[in-house]
Amino acid sequence: MQKMTPTEYGELVKKASPNSRSYRTIPMAFLVGGFICALGEGLRTLYLSWGLQEDVAGGLVSVTLIFLSVLCTGLNLYDNLAKYAGAGTLVPITGFANAVASPTLEFKQEGMVLGMGAKMFTIAGPVILYGVLASFIYGAILWVFRG
Amino acid sequence: MELILPYLKAFLVGGAICAVGQVLIDYTKLTPARILVLFVVLGVALTGLGIYQPLIDFAGAGATVPLTGFGSLLAKGVQKAVEEQGAFGILTGGLTASAAGISAAIVFSWIGALVFKSGDKS
Numbered sequence: 001m002q003k004m005t006p007t008e009y010g011e012l013v014k015k016a017s018p019n020s021r022s023y024r025t026i027p028m029a030f031l032v033g034g035f036i037c038a039l040g041e042g043l044r045t046l047y048l049s050w051g052l053q054e055d056v057a058g059g060l061v062s063v064t065l066i067f068l069s070v071l072c073t074g075l076n077l078y079d080n081l082a083k084y085a086g087a088g089t090l091v092p093i094t095g096f097a098n099a100v101a102s103p104t105l106e107f108k109q110e111g112m113v114l115g116m117g118a119k120m121f122t123i124a125g126p127v128i129l130y131g132v133l134a135s136f137i138y139g140a141i142l143w144v145f146r147g
Numbered sequence: 148m149e150l151i152l153p154y155l156k157a158f159l160v161g162g163a164i165c166a167v168g169q170v171l172i173d174y175t176k177l178t179p180a181r182i183l184v185l186f187v188v189l190g191v192a193l194t195g196l197g198i199y200q201p202l203i204d205f206a207g208a209g210a211t212v213p214l215t216g217f218g219s220l221l222a223k224g225v226q227k228a229v230e231e232q233g234a235f236g237i238l239t240g241g242l243t244a245s246a247a248g249i250s251a252a253i254v255f256s257w258i259g260a261l262v263f264k265s266g267d268k269s
Contacts, residue, residue: 022173029169030162033213037161038154040208045153058211059247065212066248070255074263087168090179091186091213092161093248099183101256108260116260120253123180127214128249130184131221134191135241139225141195143234 025086032081032088040065040092062093069094073101099123153207160202160209183214190218220244 040061047057072078078098082089089095100120107119121128168186171177177185193199199219203210210216224244228236242249 022170025173026166026169030166033165033168034158034162034209037206037209037212038158040161040212041154041157044208061208061211062217062248063251066251067255070252070259074259087172087182088162088165090172090182091165091168093212093214093217095179096183096214096217096248097252097256099180100252101259104256104260105263105265108265116257120256123183124249124252126180127183127187128245131187131191131218131245132241134188134218135221135225136237138191138195138222139229139237139240142226142229143237146229 028084029086029088029091032085033091034088036065036088036092036094065092065094066097069097070101073098074105078102096124096127099127156206157209157212160206161212162209164210164213164215186214187218187221190215190220191222192218194219194222217245217248220248 043061043064044057047060048054052060069078072081072094078089078094079102082095082098089098100123103119103122104116107115109115110119168182171182171185172179190199193215199210199215199222203216203219211219221241221244224242225236225240228240228243230236232239
């Protein structure tokens with residue numbers, strides 16, 4: 001096997017990497033992400049019209065979007081949309097739900113404990129960890145400096 | 148116009164937050180998992196600094212649906228818990244506020260994995 005210098009290797013990686021066309025990817029992320037948020041706003045208006053309180057309505061919006069995302073992941077629709085939408089399907093809460101549902105389904109064959117149970121948290125685990133850690137630090141700061 | 152304005156705001160702000168995520172994918176080496184972590188932590192920090200709540204007041208779901216909104220939920224939960232329970236609230240606030248979303252994702256995904264067949268990724 002031929003030896004390669006780091007620069008040559010870098011060139012090779014650049015050539016092999018998919019060409020990201022930002023003039024297309026960024027507007028797609030904007031449109032799809034914006035649409036998911038507008039859908040959330042529609043659900044929020046609906047739940048508020050049922051007389052639910054602001055925080056309950058907000059929580060229910062998340063739960064509904066998560067349900068829809070898991071459903072679309074199971075039907076293999078979400079991952080297909082994600083190919084075109086990029087961050088538009090990643091950044092909304094539906095992307096988080098997809099990141100939980102997708103490995104759970106994929107590793108079903110490896111069993112309910114170390115397959116579904118463990119792989120479910122491949123991406124959700126770090127998100128929950130650093131989210132809780134950040135809220136812990138913020139809470140500690142609030143407690144120390146509370147008036 | 149009055150009727151569609153909230154949807155327009157949610158669309159524009161939510162879309163813009165997602166576009167920021169796409170810029171990070173295209174121009175940095177950040178993986179999707181790191182971007183999700185970054186957005187949640189950023190949501191906590193911006194809420195703590197008092198910057199994110201005005202955005203939620205303006206854009207509604209446009210600011211709460213992206214994962215920065217999830218971070219904001221954690222931060223607001225810890226604010227409330229520290230107010231009500233003192234130091235103990237530092238530990239309870241974050242997960243209490245985000246419990247519905249996390250439980251929904253876990254439970255629905257588990258059921259979904261049993262109901263659906265793993266599709267080929269082609």
